[in-house]
Amino acid sequence: MGVAVDLIEPMGFPWGDRARKRAAMDYEPETIRHADWTAFEARIPGRLVLFTTRGGTRLPEARFTPGDTLLFGAESSGVPDFVHDRADAAVRIPLRPELRSLNLAVATGIGLAEALRQTEGFPQ
Numbered sequence: 001m002g003v004a005v006d007l008i009e010p011m012g013f014p015w016g017d018r019a020r021k022r023a024a025m026d027y028e029p030e031t032i033r034h035a036d037w038t039a040f041e042a043r044i045p046g047r048l049v050l051f052t053t054r055g056g057t058r059l060p061e062a063r064f065t066p067g068d069t070l071l072f073g074a075e076s077s078g079v080p081d082f083v084h085d086r087a088d089a090a091v092r093i094p095l096r097p098e099l100r101s102l103n104l105a106v107a108t109g110i111g112l113a114e115a116l117r118q119t120e121g122f123p124q
């Protein structure tokens with residue numbers, strides 16, 4: 001989709017292995033790897049919009065602006081409380097009550113697609 005990717009250590013998966021290359025095929029996005037949260041936070045250009053299962057605005061009612069950074073948590077534990085507190089907005093993808101969460105890739109695809117739709121950000 002032409003968006004840059006920020007990866008924040010510690011990550012729950014190895015970076016640079018063959019499985020990642022296979023998943024990304026030939027389409028390596030612009031990627032910055034941050035040593036920790038502090039290093040990432042220093043480079044946030046605009047609003048930080050956290051996708052979370054814990055409250056927040058339902059995705060159909062959420063509004064995105066160009067320059068927003070979308071933040072997604074770890075597959076295992078989501079994000080720590082201090083990251084929740086730091087976010088400028090929190091967005092929840094509504095699920096049936098018996099489901100706890102989507103996996104990271106699916107949540108990212110849904111959230112990114114909606115943000116790009118609202119901001120006319122899809123490639124032409």
Ligand SMILES: C[S@@+](CC[C@H](N)C(=O)[O-])C[C@H]1O[C@@H](n2cnc3c(N)ncnc32)[C@H](O)[C@@H]1O
Binds near residue numbers: 102
């Ligand atoms: C597998 S989930 C993490 C589950 C973790 N136990 C939790 O409750 O946060 C991985 C990431 O996908 C995103 N995600 C998954 N389901 C979501 C939902 N329904 N709404 C918003 N974000 C979601 C969040 O960013 C979450 O941190």
